[in-house]
Each structure stands twice: as C-alpha cells, then as structure tokens.
Amino acid sequence: MRLIITEKNNSAQKIAEILSNGAATEKKSFTVPVFRWEDADGETAVIGTGGHFVGREFPQEKEYKQWKLDLIPGLIDAPLETGPIDGKKNVIKAVQKEAKKADSLVIGTDFDREGELIGLEALEVCLDVNPDLEPTLKRARYSALTQEEIEAAFAHLDLLSYPLAHAAGARQDIDLFWGAAFSRAVSLIAKAYGANFLSVGRVQSPTLGLIVERELERRAHVAKPFWELFAKFEHPTGHSFEAHHATDKFWDKAEADAALKGTVSPGVVKSVTSRKSSSKPPTPYNTNSFQVDASSRLGITPKRAMDLAQDLYDDGFISYPRTDNTIYPDSLPLEKTIRSLVKIKDFAAAAPILEKPLHPTQGKKFDAAHPPIYPTHALYPSALEGPKARVYELIVRRFLATFGEPMVTESTRADIEAGSETYFVRGKVVLDPGYAGIYTYARSADEEIPALEEGQQLAIEGAPWLVDKETQPPARLSEAKLVQLMDEQGLGTKATRPDIIQKLYNRRYVRNHPPEPTATGIAMYEAFKEYVPDMATSEMTASLEGEMDEIADEKMTKDEVVDDSRKLVHKTFKDLLEGEEALSKMIWEGMDQDRILGPCIVCKEAGRTKPDGSPNMLRIIRAKKSGKSFVGCSGWEADNPDSCDQTFPMPQPNFYEVTPFEENCSVCHRTPRVFVKTRGRAGRPWKLCFNDDCPTMVEMREKKAERLAAQEAKKKAEALDAEEAKKSGKKPAKKSSKKTSTVAAKIANPPDLGTRRVKKAGARGAGKPGAGGSAKRKG
Numbered sequence: 135m136r137l138i139i140t141e142k143n144n145s146a147q148k149i150a151e152i153l154s155n156g157a158a159t160e161k162k163s164f165t166v167p168v169f170r171w172e173d174a175d176g177e178t179a180v181i182g183t184g185g186h187f188v189g190r191e192f193p194q195e196k197e198y199k200q201w202k203l204d205l206i207p208g209l210i211d212a213p214l215e216t217g218p219i220d221g222k223k224n225v226i227k228a229v230q231k232e233a234k235k236a237d238s239l240v241i242g243t244d245f246d247r248e249g250e251l252i253g254l255e256a257l258e259v260c261l262d263v264n265p266d267l268e269p270t271l272k273r274a275r276y277s278a279l280t281q282e283e284i285e286a287a288f289a290h291l292d293l294l295s296y297p298l299a300h301a302a303g304a305r306q307d308i309d310l311f312w313g314a315a316f317s318r319a320v321s322l323i324a325k326a327y328g329a330n331f332l333s334v335g336r337v338q339s340p341t342l343g344l345i346v347e348r349e350l351e352r353r354a355h356v357a358k359p360f361w362e363l364f365a366k367f368e369h370p371t372g373h374s375f376e377a378h379h380a381t382d383k384f385w386d387k388a389e390a391d392a393a394l395k396g397t398v399s400p401g402v403v404k405s406v407t408s409r410k411s412s413s414k415p416p417t418p419y420n421t422n423s424f425q426v427d428a429s430s431r432l433g434i435t436p437k438r439a440m441d442l443a444q445d446l447y448d449d450g451f452i453s454y455p456r457t458d459n460t461i462y463p464d465s466l467p468l469e470k471t472i473r474s475l476v477k478i479k480d481f482a483a484a485a486p487i488l489e490k491p492l493h494p495t496q497g498k499k500f501d502a503a504h505p506p507i508y509p510t511h512a513l514y515p516s517a518l519e520g521p522k523a524r525v526y527e528l529i530v531r532r533f534l535a536t537f538g539e540p541m542v543t544e545s546t547r548a549d550i551e552a553g554s555e556t557y558f559v560r561g562k563v564v565l566d567p568g569y570a571g572i573y574t575y576a577r578s579a580d581e582e583i584p585a586l587e588e589g590q591q592l593a594i595e596g597a598p599w600l601v602d603k604e605t606q607p608p609a610r611l612s613e614a615k616l617v618q619l620m621d622e623q624g625l626g627t628k629a630t631r632p633d634i635i636q637k638l639y640n641r642r643y644v645r646n647h648p649p650e651p652t653a654t655g656i657a658m659y660e661a662f663k664e665y666v667p668d669m670a671t672s673e674m675t676a677s678l679e680g681e682m683d684e685i686a687d688e689k690m691t692k693d694e695v696v697d698d699s700r701k702l703v704h705k706t707f708k709d710l711l712e713g714e715e716a717l718s719k720m721i722w723e724g725m726d727q728d729r730i731l732g733p734c735i736v737c738k739e740a741g742r743t744k745p746d747g748s749p750n751m752l753r754i755i756r757a758k759k760s761g762k763s764f765v766g767c768s769g770w771e772a773d774n775p776d777s778c779d780q781t782f783p784m785p786q787p788n789f790y791e792v793t794p795f796e797e798n799c800s801v802c803h804r805t806p807r808v809f810v811k812t813r814g815r816a817g818r819p820w821k822l823c824f825n826d827d828c829p830t831m832v833e834m835r836e837k838k839a840e841r842l843a844a845q846e847a848k849k850k851a852e853a854l855d856a857e858e859a860k861k862s863g864k865k866p867a868k869k870s871s872k873k874t875s876t877v878a879a880k881i882a883n884p885p886d887l888g889t890r891r892v893k894k895a896g897a898r899g900a901g902k903p904g905a906g907g908s909a910k911r912k913g
C-alpha cells in the first residue's frame with residue numbers, strides 16, 4: 135500500500151480526488167479522515183496532518199521553568215527537546231496505523247521550509263512503527279491544488295530536502311530560546327508578571343522599533359506655517375474654475391500678501407501645454423506585493439489577507455500564496471487560465487488581451503519553488519463570501535493586468551497671468567485605461583479643466599484668497615508599509631510578518647490602525663535602543679535570517695547557526711544586565727503612563743491637585759493582595775482621610791483587553807471611558823463609562839435586560855412546544871439554532887461590574903466601595 139501524507143485535510147481530499155479520478159472514498163480512523171482507493175498500482179491511502187506533529191520545548195526540569203535572572207544563561211544553553219503537540223495524538227495514531235501496512239511513503243505537505251519540516255516529522259512518526267519505509271520515501275512538490283499540478287507532481291516525485299527542513303528547525307529553536315530568555319529577563323527587570331509579562335522577540339522588537347521611530351519623528355515635528363494663494367477665473371462656457379498661484383507655498387506672509395495685492399483682473403492665458411504619459415502594467419504578485427496591495431487597495435490587514443489567501447489556496451482557487459517569485463515560469467498554462475477567467479462576466483473586460491501574443495510583465499525576483507500568486511480556477515467572485523470574494527477578485531484582476539497594455543493619460547497645464555502674478559491650473563484625463571480597465575484599483579478619476587487658448591482673457595470672479603496651512607508630521611506607518619519595510623530590512627519571512635505585527639497588538643505595544651505605539655511600546659524600544667541596541671535594530675536578526683538561508687543552501691549546518699545565535703543571545707543578555715536599573719526605570723515609567731485613564735473630576739471640583747498643581751488622575755491599579763485591577767485616583771493617600779477615595783471596579787485585564795477611549799466621557803463628563811474587548815475573541819469592543827449613572831451605561835443595562843428577557847421568553851416557548859409535542863406524540867418543530875449576526879450579538883455581554891458611582895465632591899464615604907475599594911493600594 136502507498137501512503138501519502140499532506141498538511142491539511144483539505145489537500146488530502148483534493149489530492150485523493152484528482153489521483154483516483156473521483157473514485158476515492160473517505161473513512162474515519164481515530165476521528166481523522168483517511169481517503170482511499172485502489173487502481174492498477176494497488177491501494178493508496180491519503181491523510182492530512184493538520185500541521186506540525188511535534189514542537190520544540192525546554193526540558194521539564196525546574197531550572198527551566200522558574201523565572202529567575204540567574205537561571206537565564208542556563209535557559210539559553212538548554213538542550214531543547216521535541217514534544218508532542220496537544221491534540222495530535224489521534225493523528226499520530228491514524229498515521230501510524232496506515233504506516234504499519236504501507237510499503238511506500240510520499241510526503242505531500244506544503245512546498246516551503248515549514249512544509250519540509252512537517253514532512254520530516256511525519257517521516258519520523260512513520261519510521262517509529264515501520265523502519266522499512268525509509269528507503270521508499272518520496273516527496274511530491276506542487277504549487278496549486280489543480281489537476282495539472284498534482285498529476286505533474288506525482289509523475290515526477292522528488293526527495294525530501296533535509297537542508298530545507300533544518301532551516302525551518304533552526305528558526306523554531308532560535309525563536310524559542312530567544313523569546314523565552316528575553317521575555318523573562320525583561321519582565322523580571324521591569325517587574326511585570328503574570329498575564330502582563332513583557333514579550334520580547336527576535337523579530338518582534340525591531341519591528342516595534344520601526345513603528346516607534348516614526349512616532350518619535352512625528353512628535354519631534356514642529357509645524358511651520360505657510361500660505362497658499364488661489365483665484366477663481368470665469369470661463370465663457372460658464373464653468374468657472376479655481377487656479378493656484380505659481381508659487382507652491384509662501385513661507386513669508388508679507389510675500390503672500392504682496393502677491394494677493396498684485397493680482398489684477400482679468401487674467402490672460404499665457405501658455406497651455408499638454409503632455410501624454412503612460413504607466414506600465416503591474417508585475418505579478420508575490421507574497422509581499424500581495425499583502426501590501428490587499429492592505430492599500432482593500433483595507434485588509436496583511437494577517438487577514440494571508441489567512442484569506444490560504445483559504446482560497448486550500449479551496450483550489452489560487453496558487454500557493456507564500457512565494458517570492460514575480461516571474462511566471464514557462465510551465466504555467468497562462469492562455470488557458472485567461473480564457474477561462476474572461477468567461478466570467480466580472481472579468482470579461484480583459485478578453486482583448488487574448489487577441490495578441492501574451493507578453494506578461496516581470497518583477498525582479500525569481501524563485502523556482504513557486505510561481506507568482508495567480509488564480510488556478512475561474513469562478514464568479516459573488517460565489518464567495520465577503521472579504522474572500524474581494525481578495526479573489528484582486529488576485530484575478532492583478533493577474534489579468536500583468537498581460538495588459540500601459541495606461542495612457544494626458545495632463546494639461548495652463549499658466550494665466552493676472553497683474554504681476556502668475557496662476558496655473560492643471561487637469562489630467564485618462565486617454566486609454568489599458569491595464570487599468572481590468573485592474574480598476576489603479577485608475578484615478580479624471581480632473582478635467584475647461585478648454586483654454588493662449589491669449590484668452592478671463593475675468594477673476596470675486597477676490598483672490600489666501601489659505602493658511604502648516605506643515606504636517608510624517609504619517610504613521612500603515613501595516614502594508616510596515617510589511618514592506620520588514621521585507622527590505624530582512625525582518626521575518628513572508629510567512630511570519632503578519633503574525634509578528636499581530637503580536638505587537640496582542641501585547642499592547644501598539645493600538646489602533648495604522649499602529650500607534652503605546653507608552654509601554656515606546657519606553658521598551660527606547661530602553662533597548664539605549665542599552666541593548668542589538669534588540670532594537672534589524673541588523674542582528676537580519677544576519678541570522680541570512681544564516682538560515684545558508685542552511686537551506688547547505689553552506690552552514692543547523693547546529694552552527696543555532697550555536698552562533700546562542701552566543702549572540704548571551705552577549706545581548708549581558709548588555710541587558712548592565713543596563714538593568716535604568717532599563718527597568720524607563721519601562722516602568724512607560725507602563726505607568728499607559729495606566730492613566732484621565733483626570734479625576736471629583737478632585738477637580740474639590741480643588742484638589744497634585745503638589746505641582748497638575749490634576750489628580752484616575753488610573754488602573756493592581757491590588758497587591760488580590761491581584762485584581764481597579765481604577766483609583768492618584769490623589770489618594772493611605773493616612774489622609776481628606777484625600778480622594780474614588781475607586782471603580784473594572785473588567786479584569788486577564789480576561790479583557792481594556793484600552794483608553796476618552797479621557798473624559800463626552801456624554802456625562804464625569805469619568806474616563808474605555809474600550810473593552812474579551813481577550814482572544816473576535817468582534818467589536820464595547821465602550822465602558824466608569825460612571826454607572828452615565829446615560830450610555832443606563833442604555834447598555836436596559837438593552838442587556840431586554841436581551842435576557844427575550845432569551846428567557848424563547849426558552850419558555852420552546853419548553854412549551856416540546857411539552858405540546860410530547861402530548862400529541864409528534865417531534866417538536868426544529869428551531870433554528872443559528873445565531874443572529876447583528877452587531878449587538880457579536881459584542882459579548884459586558885461583564886457585570888457591580889455598582890459604580892461617581893461621588894459628589896465633599897460627599898465623602900457616601901458611595902459603596904467598589905470591588906477594589908477594600909484592596910490595599912500602592913501608589
């Protein structure tokens with residue numbers, strides 16, 4: 135029997151279907167689907183592993199589990215072990231049951247380093263029960279789950295590449311001890327434990343650096359005022375138009391005023407010039423350009439874009455989405471693919487590209503492993519749901535555009551003299567959309583101007599006017615730009631970049647879109663930059679990335695690279711210890727700043743301030759004894775009964791993400807408001823005002839009561855139905871258990887926080903103490 139092992143259940147099914155001509159049948163073995171058929175070559179079974187079987191971990195001894203600074207050097211040198219991944223027992227059993235009966239083995243996992251490593255793990259699992267399989271091992275490499283690709287892959291079986299698998303293994307090991315050593319060290323130094331530990335990663339920290347550097351540039355920006363001058367000219371057609379002064383920006387107000395004064399009606403058209411320009415069609419998508427495009431054209435984050443592309447690949451609709459390649463290999467059935475795509479109405483506009491020989495564009499990167507991302511199956515985007523449809527459409531349109539003609543535009547500029555001053559007006563019209571006819575995202579709206587002739591006189595409508603503006607700081611980096619910068623600096627791989635950005639959000643080093651660093655994120659980066667520069671910048675991590683490539687190219691061994699990395703981690707850890715005190719202080723101050731929510735209105739009304747006159751602030755405090763978080767006022771002093779004892783219970787950060795929304799609620803103006811979201815769950819956050827009497831909170835409670843009442847009524851009705859049915863001997867009508875998809879239903883029920891009351895200034899001790907009220911506080 136021949137055993138084929140793939141990465142996903144989905145690919146196992148597709149491969150079985152294709153190779154068996156639809157004859158394969160599915161049967162569960164230890165709950166894992168196994169696809170089987172028999173043909174002239176005998177019996178074949180296909181199983182999908184669902185990813186890795188085993189993971190790397192530290193030895194079980196206590197010294198690797200305890201979080202202590204003096205244990206970290208030992209942690210860095212720990213002999214790493216291989217352990218089973220939770221929930222993989224069934225898969226291992228199912229694979230081994232087949233392996234015992236098998237006389238040959240084919241690995242058909244995804245064609246990349248990670249897939250090679252999973253293949254190696256699968257081999258080891260099989261050899262445990264049937265060592266005779268080793269010499270029979272073959273590898274099937276394919277880039278798309280299509281008939282042509284799969285048949286070709288199985289007709290030309292290859293061998294498993296150990297160097298590729300070891301390159302992936304090296305990354306696993308290095309990231310494990312790197313992340314563990316520094317996350318523990320930095321958390322210990324900054325005294326941040328439990329769910330609030332500070333995560334530090336080899337790629338993650340320099341990526342945070344890119345975001346923070348831009349933020350610091352923005353903060354250092356000093357706005358400089360400037361003026362722009364406009365005039366409106368009348369036109370015989372009745373379409374008057376605005377023109378801009380020939381001086382782009384006036385930096386001196388007096389000069390701007392003089393130009394305004396010197397403008398005299400009517401203006402005379404001095405020159406009209408037109409220029410045609412053409413823009414080339416775009417190059418084929420690789421992972422990076424696809425992520426950037428999905429983000430900028432569709433507003434989908436790189437992480438989400440990759441997840442959706444992976445789904446489309448698993449469905450057999452597009453080729454493998456992890457590729458560096460931007461040049462179509464000769465083997466691709468380009469014409470056939472285009473022919474089937476243009477039959478779909480949405481893409482019919484591309485049909486003319488088949489009228490001439492195909493000359494697709496090419497990018498600079500070539501990679502023999504995978505083709506650029508292209509559609510492998512033609513279908514109506516409307517057959518797919520929401521964002522998946524948009525991503526599929528983007529990939530199809532981009533693919534078709536690479537065969538398109540250039541887009542030709544004409545821009546026209548007219549200069550108009552009015553008194554001593556010159557104004558200009560510019561228009562831009564698309565003459566031939568070319569590739570942008572199908573790749574519609576690239577086409578911008580026409581800016582038309584009325585027909586003008588040299589010497590034509592135009593009266594000025596009303597008075598010319600000045601607009602005062604100021605220079606803007608550089609924009610924050612979008613996630614697309616970030617992925618691009620990471621690629622340029624060798625940070626991470628095409629497969630890992632989106633996840634790394636997501637981690638920065640999960641650890642609360644950044645928030646909002648585009649990512650904006652929190653005070654903790656900024657402090658951490660600045661502390662690293664000062665004391666442990668290797669962790670703040672991309673050089674070291676990029677050079678390691680290069681060494682991993684050398685493993686794949688058989689120029690270095692996995693052990694050499696891992697050892698090199700251990701040496702670097704030891705040196706970096708030493709730097710960290712040397713800066714320990716200052717580093718701790720910097721990070722601690724950053725975290726402290728992130729805890730501040732807004733000013734305490736009660737103190738303000740009572741005239742209480744900090745010694746320096748600044749307002750007392752409400753902030754998140756963690757009770758030492760219970761470990762519970764609550765909101766308290768910085769004006770509280772343990773031994774002063776006249777100090778502020780405002781406290782509010784809050785959703786516990788272990789279970790909820792709490793992020794600032796308003797320093798002072800825009801509805802009740804009594805307390806800050808925050809966003810709250812259940813950790814690890816999708817859906818929109820809800821807004822929480824700490825003032826229980828706030829109209830927004832009253833409304834939320836009413837809605838919750840309504841929901842509960844409706845649920846109760848439904849339950850009762852169902853119970854009644856069931857009873858009726860029992861009496862009449864019929865089965866109860868099945869009620870749809872589908873959940874409603876309204877926004878309200880997506881927002882998890884807000885946690886019940888007990889009573890929160892904002893005390894009136896002076897009315898001391900009137901309210902009930904909140905959940906944290908009795909907790910010992912440490913300011």
Ligand SMILES: [Zn+2]
Nearest residue numbers: 734737767778
């Ligand atoms: Zn207060």
Ligand SMILES: [Zn+2]
Nearest residue numbers: 799802823828
């Ligand atoms: Zn409010």
